[in-house]
Each structure stands twice: as structure tokens, then as C-alpha cells.
Amino acid sequence: MEERYDPQAIETKWQQRWEASHLFNVDEDPGREKYYLLEMFPYPSGKIHMGHVRNYTIGDVVARYKRMRGFNVLHPMGWDAFGMPAENAAIANKTHPAQWTYANIDAMRQQLKRLGFSYDWDREIATCRPEYYRWEQWLFLQMLAKDMAYRKESYVNWCETCQTVLANEQVEAGLCWRCGQPVHQKKLWQWFFRISDYADDLLMYCDQLPGWPDKVLTMQKNWIGKSLGAEIRFPVEGSEAVITVFTTRHDTVFGATFMCLAPEHPLVAELSRDTPQASAVQAFVERIAMQDRSDRGLEKYEKEGVFLGAYCINPMNQRRMPIYTANFALMEYGTGAVMSVPAHDQRDFDFARKYGLEIIVVIDREDDPLDAAALTEAYTQDGIMVNSGDFNGQPNRQAMEAIADDLESHGMGRKTINFRLRDWGISRQRYWGAPIPVVYCPDCGVVPVPENELPIVLPEDVDLLEGGRSPLPSLEAFRRTTCPKCGREDSRRETDTMDTFVESSWYFERYCSPRCSTGMFDKDAVDYWMPVDQYIGGVEHAVLHLLYSRYYTRVLKDFGLTRFKEPFTRLLTQGMVCKETVSCPEHGFLFPDDVLEENGQRTCRLCGQAVMVGRVEKMSKSKKNVIDPNLLLNQYGADTTRLFCLFAAPPERDLEWSEQGVEGGYRFLNRVWRLVWHWHDKLDGVAPFDGDEATLSPPVRELFKKVHQATHKVTRDIEERFHFNTAISAVMELVNLASGEALQTNAAAERGVIRLALERIALLLSPIVPHFAEEIWEALGHAPSILQVPWPAYREDALVHDEWVIVIQVNGKLRSRLTVEAGTDKAKIEALALTDERARKFIGDKTVRKVIVVPGKLVNIVA
């Protein structure tokens, strides 16, 4: 041990030793209990950011802790390596996405290693390697054979900037989740996974994931969006066509006075054909199609529509209902057709008023009947059925069942369940992804690639095109192929690639046997390791990756490949890493280096104007409030960086960056270092004390108790709630006590307790600041490595206090304190409290009406 704490030197030293010892490499061991700890793998963008550091630090603490608890811990790391940034960077830098990606992986691996994470690097995977994606192609073929993957032409979300289709989950408020540009609807042939077949199951199991945050489960439930309702069939007048609607309010069916079809609805063109309205309808449909989906969601967005010139018949009362196409009817929800009940739905009401359509009340208030002509808004509450034939007089909720039965008996409808969740569109018109293994033959149609031809390797000999369009469709060597079925030579290969979320839907299984060459994974390995016991990552994947993975896991199970439905037993979503933003009126957001600080005034370096301190926001390049982890590693080392991330906030909350906070963490480590330095050569031959505490002098005895209290607290904080901030503060308290003057000078005769305390500090800190802990452990005379030492136990008897400090309250207010021997009975405490001088003062001449005694805690005298 050196006198001065030198993080760079000790971190390099221990990282080399760990690597040489292969301590983090694991194998299936049926004799030991496994623990699979996984953090969401990164996209290899080139550099790790503070969000990664926080995520992986949290995971590493848990992995190391569980390891010390004796678990066989699987803690892997890999790369979510397909995706668009590689293509964009490749175009900009005149390189190849593969080259860019692999270089980034190398750089980021080095950074992660510098942070001392306990990964089994032998299991590292990159999803862009054919050895990985060939199995994804293989599963696609199995799904295709079972009709779980299918191709259809439909309106899909198209991002012009990204030149590709997006799944519904990848559209946020009408904008592309990646680039933030508006998304349009485009009609295309695309491949889909039937995730909607699993909607009910995915929903049901939301209630069987107690280890998941409610927030995420609620988001998934809302996304799946189950609605109980009915399907009702409305025959079109003078036509064979029937319009089927989905409604949750079939109790209002007698009040349906018109019909609205989504502009994309197939009947819109058909029914308006040859009517005087035909051209107006066509113009409307085209105009709506051109609009951004983002605009369509705006509140001020006006409801409008066009009459098709056709009518349908209300099956309950034979009413003739005009059919409109309306912008608020969405093809992707329900059946794309809405039965409009203006009296009881605000949107229908507005539309009816605008176009002068009839409003009929069918649910009435008992006490104060409604007047359709005088309504100023729709009546959406419950009431009594009116104008509803045989159902008049019934409470509407009660009539629902009967109406559904009635519809069903006439073949005009049935009760049904509708989900908001749509099938997962997985085709991407991009280059840097896993090719979809099918061939299109002019004779045979869609032909799956035979399994023995897998993988369909993504050709690397391509020139990327400006603007992001995939080079694959124009790459004849790839596109042109022979039909696997009939051998026709002018067949063409699918040139779309798979959504990168497909790769991330099974990487956790691949980690179990990352080099398996006979299948997606080795079944025994997966049976042993899966499911993931603890998953950690950002909440931004609540309905993307986390939903897709739950779905894909079910697919694997249904193919008999695995035995479980849920991939992640427990989930921790960590908060964002934030920092204040600073901006200048002229130059916008400023980098910290461009802000000058003089006597409390902060000015812009570029123009000298006073700057505005903005909100504390998530670190992002555009807001110029990013801290590069490399700077921290260089200045303070990995342990301080880790310590800060853990100490500044509990993991699920946002973490605000603070330079002083990092400084504080560094100072703490230095304090511990000096403490150990003071003692390290004075404890030779001294064993850690584990005897009868009654033999110890008071200050040493206090330290002995503190050791066990701290162990108890740190264990519970890590084990039960991942609150590392309070765990660290408990160790700080122990360090503060051990550094006290009385102990530095007087404890010479009781060095066993000092040894106990110092060793305990090392052990409790070892998951958090592992290099530091190794170094002080060694300085205390131990052979490496602290990783081989089990997590310390606490002694229950040492947690018991000798004395109780009893709080005395008078009428609920703290008035005095009482020190009694531990175990003093209630009656005695009460008697002592009542004679307490200060308590008496506040009781005065009032009569004591009641005395509440909480043993060991407090007495409340009610007077």
C-alpha cells in the first residue's frame, strides 16, 4: 500500500488481475443456485455515456453482491449492433457500417473494462454477426411456417428521413422515435409478427410480474389496450356490403344516426363510386393521407368528413344512416368504422352539429330528462334507456348484455374484445440489419429460404447511398436468385431487413450459450440460467423492447424451445442522468467551457452577455450538457465515478450531475485510505474481534456495534431495495466512527475491533468500489482476492442496544428524553416519564388522561 491513494495505478493493477484469474467467467453448475443479472446492452455508438455508466454500475454492484452471497452469477455484456446510426456514420465518414461498428465496439469495450465491471467477457456477442442473426432468420422461418409471421399490404408508418417503415411502438406522438421527424402513412407490402395473438396473455401476465415497476406494467397495459364491447353489423342499403363496427357502448345502438368510416377503409371508394360525391370523397381521402400523423393527434384538429352518398341500416331499429368518411375514424383501431351516437359521445356530437345530423337521446336522466334539441354537449353518463324499443326503462349498463344477446340471435353482432395492440411490423427498408430469409418467385410466390442455406449473409461489398436508401434492392448479386422451390432464375430475394428490436428480443437467451452453432441456444444452458433474475435499464423501453421481448419469449416457448413465458423476473428502470443547461440569448445552449464565471456572474465566452441557467435536463448533445465519462475516469478513476453514480440518488430516480458531488466521493475514499494507512502495519497478528462485547471499553464497543449495524443496513439496502445511496451512507457512518480520535489513540489494546471494522469497511464497499476494496483488503494483510470472500454476516446480538433513549411527548410534542436500561418494562417507563421534571412542567395542573408507552421508543402523555 502506498501512502497516497492513486486510483489509476490500483485500478489497472486489479483489472489485470481479475482478467488473468477469469473470476467472472461462469458455467452451468446444477449444484449452485444461479443468478442471472442483465443490463440492457448498448448500441455501439462509439463512446459510453453517463447513462451507461449509471446503468452498468448499478448492475455491477448487484452482480458482485450476489456473487459474494454464493450465487453462481451470470453477468454478460454484448452489443446491439445493427441499426441506422452505423449507416449514417458510414456515409458521412466514407467507411462501412461494419467497420464503424466493430471499431466502436472495441473502443467501448475498453471503456467498460476501465470501469471494472464484472462481466464474463467470454460470452460477448454482437448482433450484427452472421453467427447471431442466422438463428433469428431460422426462427423467422419457423414462424412463417406456422403463420406467426405473415406478409400483407397495408398502411404503415413511414419516416421519410429514415427512409423506412416504423412499428406503431416506434412512433411517438406522430413522430419517429429515432429522428423526431413526422411520420406519414404509406401503403406497402410488409412482414408482420402476430403479436396481437398474444395480446390477452401479455396483458394477463402483467399482474403476475411483482418484480416489475407499476409504471412499466401500466404503460404496457395501456399499450395493449383491451376494451370489452361488441361488434355490430350494419347492412349497406342497396348493396351486398355490410359495415362492421366495434363499440364499447352497444347500449347506445338505438341512438346511432350516422356512420363514419376511416378514409383508408376499403368501402369508402367502393360506396362512393358513381355517386355525385365521388370526387369530393376522393379529394378528402387524398388530403388526409398526405397529413402527418402528428397533426392528426392535435387537440385543435378539427373533426371533418364527407358524405359518401350511401346509407346503411341500423339493425336494431331499421333507421337509415348516412355514411361518412371522417378524419377522426382510424383504420388501425377496431374495424375502421364508427357507429356515431351524437347524443352520447362528444366527438360524434360535434360532428353531428357541424353537418346538421340527427341527434337522438337513448340514455336519459331519471330526475331531469334530456332534450335532444337543447343539448350543448353529449350526455356520457349512465341512465335509463329511452327510444330503444323493448329495452326502454332499463338501466343502460344492465341492458348491455341483453342488447348483445339480441344482436347475436339475429346474426347482427356479438360481444367481442378489441385490443389497441397491432401486429408488429418488422420489415425495414434499410441496409444494416438482418436479411429476411425469403425469396419471391414469379411462379411460386413467397418461398422460404431452405434452412440449410442460412444464414443469408448481409453482403458487405456495397456502396451506401446518400439519403439512407438501402443499396440492397439495386445490388443484383444479392437480389437476383433462383427459386428454392422451382429453380426459376429470375426470382428475387427479399431486400428488406428485420427491425433491430428482433435481435434484442432474444439476446439474453443467446448469452446462455453464446457460441452455440446448432441452434439459437443450448437448451440445457437456457434451462439453467433463464429467466433473467434481475434486468436493469432505461424506462424508455417500457413498450418497445420490453414488450417485444415478452412476446418473443412466448413464441420460443410455443415452439418448445424454452419452458418459461416471462423473460425477466425482476425489472429495475433507472432514472436519467441530468445536468443543468446553460444558454446565451445569442448563442443558444452553451458548453460548460464556454461559460465564464467571475464574482458570481456567469457570462458567455463568445459574446460576453449574461447567461441564463436553464432547467436540469437529461444529458444530451443538443443541450450541450453532457459529461464525458472518460474525463471522470482520467481525473478521479473508476471507483469515484461508480461511487458518485450510486450515492447521489436512489437508482430509480433521476440523477443530477454535480462536480462537487464527485469531489465528495473522492474525498471519502481518501478518508478511508488514510484510515487504513494509519493502521495497516499495526494490526499484524491481530484477529478480527468476534467475542463478548461486554469486555470492550465503551468507545470500542460502540464501534463494534456500528460494524454490525452497518452490515445489517447495507445488506438490507442492497438486497431488498437497491438503495445504494443509503447503503453508502451507512458505511460512511462506520468510517466516521472508526476515524474518531478516541479510537485512533486509545484502542491499542483492542485492535481486534479496529481490524474487524477496517475489514468490514472493505467488504461492504467491495461491490461498490471494487478496486479500492481489493487494495485495502490486501493492505490489511490478506492474500488476494476479496472476491473470494463471502459477504459478511451481522450478529443479531450486536444490534441490540444496551440502553434505550425514550422520547417523552406531552400531547404528541417532544418534551423530554429518558435513558433507561434496555428491556425496562412499560409500567416502569410510564412511572419514570410521569415524574420527569420537564414533562411535569408541560403537564402543569392538567390531569393525565392517558399514557401511551411504545417500549424502547417513546411515551406520550395525554393531558
Place this chain on the structure above:
RNA sequence: GCCCGGGUGGCGGAAUAGGUAGACGCAAGGGACUUAAAAUCCCUCGGUGUAAUACACCGUGCCGGUUCGAUUCCGGCCCCGGGCACCA
């Protein structure tokens, strides 16, 4: 609009079964050491009142309730963050 979180000192945050509000850290102020600075160590540190440190009152977004006792439970409201949203 609906559904989740969250509001505690100058700041990050503690209070894990309704029982001492403010642990731990940061910042600030004072002191020690030093020729000096840095580092380190010690002390003070929610607010108000009075002659300070003793004492009293107030204090966990606001209003009310339950309770001997509420940051914690219940009802209503305000603000901040996040998710969903013309969902039929």
C-alpha cells in the same frame, strides 16, 4: 382528458410496519495547522422571536379529516415530471 410518479433545509437526499423530521453528503460560515496556499482536522448550520448556546413557537406543496401521535393513512385542491390520447 385519462393513467402513473413526485413535491421534505441553500442543494442532492434520509426517516424501510403511524412513533425523536432533516441521517449521510455537498455548499456556506467560523476556527486549528501552515511563512502562505492547497490538502487535512475541529465547530456551527430549517425558520422566527428574545440577551447569544438556555427557552418558546412555527415547519415535510395547500385545505380539511382519522389518531394519543401523520412526511407516512383518508378526502379535496395546487404545482412539477413521465406515459397514453379524436381508441369508437
